Amino acid sequence: MTTAADRILPAIAYRLVSVLAFATMGALIKLAEVRGAGLAELLFFRQAGSLPVIVGWVALGPGLATLRTQRIGAHALRCVVGLSSMTLMFATLLLLPLAEATTLQFTVPIFATILGAVVLREATGRHRWSAVLLGFAGVLVVAQPGSGHIPLLGAATGLGAAFLSASVSILIRRMGSSEPPATIVFYFALLSMVPLVPAFLWTFTAHDAGTWAMLVAIGMVGAVGQLAMTTALSLAPVSVVVPMDYSGLLWATLYGWALFGVLPGAATWAGAPIIVASGLYIVWREQRLARGIARSAPAVSD
Template sequence: MSPQSRQRPLLALLIRLAAAATLSLMMALVKLASESGLALPEILFWRQLPTIPLILLFFWATGGLGKLRTTRMPQHGMRAMIGLAAMLLNFGSVTLLPLAEATTFNFTSAIWAVILSSLILHERIGIWRWSAVALGFAGVLVIAQPGDGHIPLVGAAVALGAAFMIAVISIYIRDLTQTEDSLTIVFYFSLLSVPPLLLALPFFWHEKNAEQWALLITLGVAGLLGQYLLTTALRYGTVASVIVMDYSALIWATLFGWWLFERLPPAATWFGAPLVIGAGLLIAWREHRLARPREQSTATL
């Protein structure tokens, strides 16, 4: 079945919406785990470890163990290396920033994707997308307000770095989904990222109480489910078509921030977030418009 024939835009949007909610929950749990005294490398380890047996069990129960066979281990290895760096920065951002602000900075991944397309892929970027890049970074400046102390600049830098790495990962995932099952991609990401985390674990080991174990187990399950949904959405729709649902994460982050941490975003975030979101939507709209002539040309061949 060709990638084009698998496209189901509405299903992709719904899956991506569920992914945004699930991953927002995971990030809230990461922040709770960090505030309970757990170190970031340990949180990362327990986030990744449960994924391996759970996916093996699922494939065994459904007779799908053959799906783990792959001829693309180098691509999985690169995706795991970049993904681990992105996860480290992403989890780090929520320990340094409020949930809503960390989530908003995460939205700049679409902006970074445009810059990468220009610098690495040498894609011609028109006025619309460059305008979106400028609009998005203007929103970042409004939120961060450098110099006033509202947002720690280290936290903002970590969050922007995470968004940059997410933009890189999206390219790898979109390529891998052409030949690999979604759970296969998630499985190899966890399998290849656990060993380096295991090596670091003795330096950060912490005796845990029942509440901390519950946090780690729940965020591990939420992370697996969210990652699966995120990857599956890219199987049924393009990055440009589903990215609109990612912005619902700001709603969830705001709700979790208010419910769990008794904090609502300040005025600067409410003014800056629409600029960042608007930039992402403008990029998605422009990508969609540019893709239509290519699809029509392919259809006539």
């Protein structure tokens, strides 16, 4: 018999794998950029390189028949928002050190709370709004506006990427009732080719074999991370797996030090725990309310 623990432990393992994969992808992006790869190339290979991995995953698992869809319009919208988020995220990785870029991504739960209240009309009371304010205070500590510690453009692209990533979460939540996770991932990569192929051809640049290998690896590693993340969510609640994401700061710090000789500044060490605490509290609060609803308790705003 399968117990809850039998599902939770693999879910945590999958999520940790996804965090490592995305951190590795970020390091490869910066290495490829140093060797002359541009933003359009990075985006193209991230999506094109992931398609064979996704198709292989589906073929060996639920079967290619599951890729049929009646909601191509929803997939197109998810692609537009998701590709915009990815573009800003990649730009942030090029503009900022790995640790700082990763820290700004931790604001996704904060933006998800705001969007949940505004778009989905979810009851959001003083506890979660207080967590949102605390999280943005942490962002101010990290960014130190006006000090030059972090370029304003890098901070803007990082927060924009997090906001759009939270928007993607809302879209996927709505699509999840009819579309399997692997199908959503597949159409995101496939539809991304429409704008990315012309952009890649327009900006094509010759590279050495090592750089081409990095570009291909970005797509493959990114696909592994996305599929592992999706699998984790299918095995355990969000509140169980999302806290694992914060281990990404450790990998980003390690890669930044080992590959680029850069360590996070004092402001990042001071602000990151504030942002992490805000995100963890939001996740914990949502789980607590969900349990209360499951027990048929009167609906309350937090």
